[in-house]
Amino acid sequence: MYPGRLCSTLRDSGCDASTTHERGDTLMSKKIGWIGLGRMGEAMVTKLLKAGHAVHVWNRTASKAAHLAEYGAKIETNKIDLASCDVVFTMVSTTDDLKEVLFGPGGLVTGAKKPQVVVDSSSISQEGSAEIRAQLEGMGVGYLCTPVSGNAKVAKAGKLLTVSSGPKALYEQVEPYLQAMARKVMWVGEGELARIWKIAHNTMFGVIIQNLCEITVLAEKAGIPRNVFLESINDSVLGSMYTRYKTPVLSNLNFDQVTFTPKLLLKDMDLGMSAAKAHGVPMPSAAATRESIARMVGHGHDNVDFAILLQETANDAGLQIKPLNLQIPDGLSS
Structure with a gap:
């Protein structure tokens, strides 16, 4: 299922006894997607880019994404173009917004190709998150809730706290990306507990x-x-x-x-x-x-x-x- 899919793609990066150097090379080779470039999203994805990760970004207002090209971001025209990414982060305003970017017309998971994992950092309800998890997991897509503590200034200063819930194996695989954006990362349990x-x-x-x-x-x-x-x-x-x-x-x-x-x-x-x-x-x-x-x-x-x-x-x-x-x-x- 989805943890196994991700683990198999990142096996050389921590699921076996490979070296730290090899692990870093493998992590850097993964294709990351990002949807939502409000104040928080922009600050967080900039941290990922500055850490050397390859990030493809989409935002409803395309002009807000343009400057990220200076840091190496690939600006995508359509959400569905991020479906080929290994991991896609989302940071939007509401439960309905998240459902729209995932399942609405031209949504991330509406095509034949789908990302391996969706990591959502939005502030949404526990019930809405559970519905989204059920839909994604039914498609074979892993799902991790990862809200944060801090505003855009805190993010830019590298002092965010991220708190995740969902499958522990899944969390361990995306943890290095979270560490690139935060001073501390935590896993609090299964399901929607992070909500x-x-x-x-x-x-x-x-x-x-x-x-x-x-x-x-x-x-x-x-x-x-x-x-x-x-x-x-x-x-x-x-x-x-x-x-x-x-x-x-x-x-x-x-x-x-x-x-x-x-x-x-x-x-x-x-x-x-x-x-x-x-x-x-x-x-x-x-x-x-x-x-x-x-x-x-x-x-x-x-x-x-x-x-x-x-x-x-x-x-x-x-x-x-x-x-x-x-x-x-x-x-x-x-």
Whole structure:
């Protein structure tokens, strides 16, 4: 079946006692495909290209892919042209988007030739992912869920975490490609468990930004300069990569530098609440955050960074906040 197919093609790269040098040569000879070049997809595929892998790319808006040719990418006109690849990565916005690029007209697996493995890094539902797995595996195509932690800036800095689920043998075969894009890679189990991980991760993501905005407005209204308060949080036991890389935008209010939109965050909060209902887990803080994010979306904040929640929170508190226009490190540069 699919793990065996991939293992047979990569057997010289780790399924037997071949040398590390031979393993590297074999990995580099494999043809990789990539579908979806949004902020995250573009950053991740650039890492693969810079690591020396041969990557064929397709994006709905072809102009977004053109510059990758400078790094050696082969730009494909049609999705189905990637079907001859050994491994195809996908990074799209929704479950429906993923179904469309795979099974829709001219989709990746709609022709006679099919890729050996699809590795999906989109944020989609557990149920939708299971449907896609059943369809792909029914065609003899391997399927691995591999969502990530981090935004495009994190990806460009080489500090992503990838978390995979699906057949363990399949994960072990694609692991070297994941390592080219991330600081750490993990396998959490079979089936769609990585989807649950991502849903839990992004639900926490929303709750943290909600609370961070609330306490930052509290501190500023009480008299602590915003940048000073954020610096203190970053250097406390509560500080994290997340709080550090959001500090520049929260200080300077440059919400036009988009990493993640309010609509996408709302989608993920809804996935979190749906999963909580399905598993019988009460999540009161997540529920309150979901309503706050929905309110922000209702105010028409579309093509801006979700950190505009700080402005919304300040408005609710009767506090007028202004950009500080400071040079503040985001903690991602080495």
